Each structure stands twice: as structure tokens, then as C-alpha cells.
Amino acid sequence: MTDAKTTSDTKKTQHPEHHNTGCAHTTGLPLLPAMSPEQLEEAWTTGLRAKGRRVTKQRLAVLHAVQDHPHSTADTIVQAVRERIPAITVQSVYVILADLTDIDLLRKFEPPGTPALYETRTGDNHHHAFCVRCGKVEDVDCAVGSAPCLTPSNFHGMALFSADVLYRGVCAGCQTEAEAELAKSQMQAAASVQH
Ligand SMILES: [Zn+2]
Ligand SMILES: [Zn+2]
Numbered sequence: 502m503t504d505a506k507t508t509s510d511t512k513k514t515q516h517p518e519h520h521n522t523g524c525a526h527t528t529g530l531p532l533l534p535a536m537s538p539e540q541l542e543e544a545w546t547t548g549l550r551a552k553g554r555r556v557t558k559q560r561l562a563v564l565h566a567v568q569d570h571p572h573s574t575a576d577t578i579v580q581a582v583r584e585r586i587p588a589i590t591v592q593s594v595y596v597i598l599a600d601l602t603d604i605d606l607l608r609k610f611e612p613p614g615t616p617a618l619y620e621t622r623t624g625d626n627h628h629h630a631f632c633v634r635c636g637k638v639e640d641v642d643c644a645v646g647s648a649p650c651l652t653p654s655n656f657h658g659m660a661l662f663s664a665d666v667l668y669r670g671v672c673a674g675c676q677t678e679a680e681a682e683l684a685k686s687q688m689q690a691a692a693s694v695q696h
């Protein structure tokens with residue numbers, strides 16, 4: 502009887518912070534872009550401990566690398582982490598990225614046709630604008646402010662907690678480039694007509 506009680510108590514403490522609110526705003530770590538590296542490290546330390554993770558220099562190096570290179574691929578992050586820890590393996594960085602994503606210290610974002618991108622801005626339900634020419638990604642604040650930001654006409658009884666909005670377009674730099682290319686091809690066409 503004592504054993505049974507102990508077991509149920511253990512089970513209870515294994516899920517101390519199970520979120521059941523369905524609100525994406527409550528899950529992540531709200532990071533202000535204005536935070537200094539020291540303040541960020543303090544916030545990450547708190548976040549890691551809250552999720553039962555040890556604060557290691559490897560985990561902090563990955564978080565700094567993603568912070569310094571937002572919307573980066575795992576390969577870019579490996580290169581950045583190696584500036585701090587030259588001997589770290591690709592595999593270690595991949596494992597840490599996946600784990601930090603699981604505990605909402607990182608957000609993973611997968612635009613169509615490109616490898617997954619990582620960022621430290623989590624839990625604020627922001628969206629992304631993606632340039633279809635060069636792959637540039639910009640953050641777009643959620644227009645509605647809370648998840649799911651799109652209310653479906655029929656949600657088939659599911660408890661929805663998020664909706665991914667991807668704005669696709671052509672960035673300012675690519676628009677200028679496209680205009681220049683168009684002007685050049687028009688000049689070439691005009692020149693070939695004269696011959
Ligand atoms: Zn572009
Ligand atoms: Zn973002």
C-alpha cells in the first residue's frame with residue numbers, strides 16, 4: 502500500500518509543468534532582442550534548469566550561436582559553435598539542437614525546399630516572411646497575437662494550439678536585382694533588333 506502511494510507520487514512529480522492551456526505564448530522563453538549576452542545566458546540557465554537540463558558550455562555555445570545567427574541551418578550553427586568549442590562534433594550539435602527545440606528554448610522552422618532553420622525567439626507565435634529567390638527569412642509579428650491565429654471553419658474536434666503562417670515573396674534586394682536584370686535583358690533585346 503505504501504509502495505502504491507509512492508509510485509503515484511513519483512508519477513505526479515514527473516510531469517510538474519505539463520501545459521494544458523493550448524496557448525503558444527506560455528510555452529517558450531520570452532527573449533528580448535535587447536538583452537545582453539550575460540542576461541541571455543542567465544535566462545537560458547533558468548530555462549535549462551526549469552526543464553531539468555544541466556547547464557553545459559556546449560548547450561550555451563549552441564544557444565549563443567543560434568542567437569547570433571537567427572534562422573540558420575544546423576550546418577551554419579555547427580560552424581559558429583566551433584568558434585567557441587573547436588572540437589565539438591557535428592553529431593553533438595545536432596543532438597543539442599533537437600533537445601533545445603523539444604524544451605522550447607529553440608524554435609525550428611522549415612520553409613519549403615530548404616533545410617530546417619533554428620532561432621532563439623520562441624513562444625511568441627511570430628510568423629516568417631520567406632524570399633523565394635534568395636531564401637532570406639524575416640520575422641513577422643503575429644497580427645492576431647495569439648495562437649492559433651487562424652480560426653478554421655471546421656477543426657474536426659481537435660484542440661488546436663498553433664497555425665503556421667508563411668508569407669512568401671521576393672525581398673527588397675532581390676526586387677532591385679530582378680529590375681536590373683529585366684532592364685538589362687530589355688536593352689539586349691533592343692540591341693539585337695537594331696542589327
Ligand atoms: Zn531575396
Ligand atoms: Zn523567426
Ligand SMILES: [Zn+2]
Pocket residue numbers: 626628642643644645646647650651666
Ligand atoms: Zn498569427
